[in-house]
Amino acid sequence: MNLAIIPARGGSKRILHKNIKPFCGKPIIAYAIENALKSGIFDEVIVSTDSVEIAQIAVRYGARVPFMRPENLADDHTPTLPVIAHALESQQVRDEDLICCLYPATPLLPTHYLTQAHRILCQDERIHYVFGALPYAHSPWRSFRLDSIDSESMEFSESIARVDSNAHSSNKHSTESFAPTLLHPEFERTRSQDLAALYHDAGQFYFARARSFKAQIPIFAPHSRALILDPLHAHDIDTSHDWQLAELKYQILHPKSR
Structure with missing residues (x-):
């Protein structure tokens, strides 16, 4: 059995009702x-x-909601893997069944x-995700941290600066400034084209066998495989600004949706 599991809790705080908020004409889920x-x-x-509201909308668009997720797996700090493990416990899945957390x-x-991720996973049983x-x-x-510093006394704060653009723009007369400290000073003079490429999780999907x-x-970890996505095809949506940018990307990809 191949199963897609979409984890969608109702208590989003940064964007209220995020998982069912209208996105270019229909609920984002x-x-x-x-x-x-x-x-x-x-x-x-x-x-x-x-x-219940997410469940009703999910069913309307063709998904199944065979159980309701318990409260202890629906707070701000619950990681993804226990949520998927719980979903699998409620279904009759075999260890070799292919599961996608989307x-x-x-x-x-x-x-x-x-489909590409599914094909890669099927080709090698040693791959976990x-x-x-x-x-x-x-x-x-070339990244650096910013340490808070009082520009009059030139004394560093012990805490690393948390830059809030709104706060700083509204306080134009503040004497607070920030001093950069390179995290990797050994690469300061290295040409950018000579620096090793680094990647991060796109936060879109994880494909694996149920046992994983x-x-x-x-x-x-090395037992997994990464598909490099086009940046136009993924966007982390955590703020209203992120939402607007994601909608602009969608309209570029789907011009007829405008």
């Missing part, structure tokens, strides 16, 4: 459900949620990434 169904890979598409806020993700990765827009080898999810084996 609808894109993930339709993408999974369109792929032709999955026998079922299941939504794991603690929200996040609900993935409206930009083309279907071919899911296949997931999407993105290259950093700017090399982290059940055992909650760590994802980011």
Whole structure:
């Protein structure tokens, strides 16, 4: 059995009702459900949620909601792997069944990434996970932290600065400034084209055999494989600004949707 599981809790705080908020004309979770169904890979598409409203919308778009997620797996600090493991416990899955954890806020993700990940996983039983990765827009080898410093006394604060653009723009007369400290000073004079490329989790999907999810084996390790995604096809949506940028990307990808 091939199963897609979409984890969609109802208690989002940074963007209220994020998983069902309208995105370019329909609830954002609808894109993930339709993408999974369109792929032709999955026998079922299941939504794991603690929200009756999300469950109703998920069913409307073709998913199944065979259980409600318990409260202890629906708070701000619950990681993904226990949520998927719980979903698998409620279904009759075999260890060798193929499972895709597909996040609900993935409206930009083309279907071919899911089919490609499925193919990679099927080709080698030693692989635990296949997931999407993105290259950093700017090399982290040149990154620096900002330490708070009083420009009049030139004394450093013990805490690393937390830059709030709104706070600083509204306080134009503040004497507070920030001093950079390179995290990798050994690369200060290295040409940018000579720095090793680094990537991060795109936060779109994780494909694995059920046994890997059940055992909650760590994802980011040599036993996994990463698919490098086009940055236009993935966007981390955590703020209203992120939401607006993601909608602009969607309109570029789907000009007829405007």
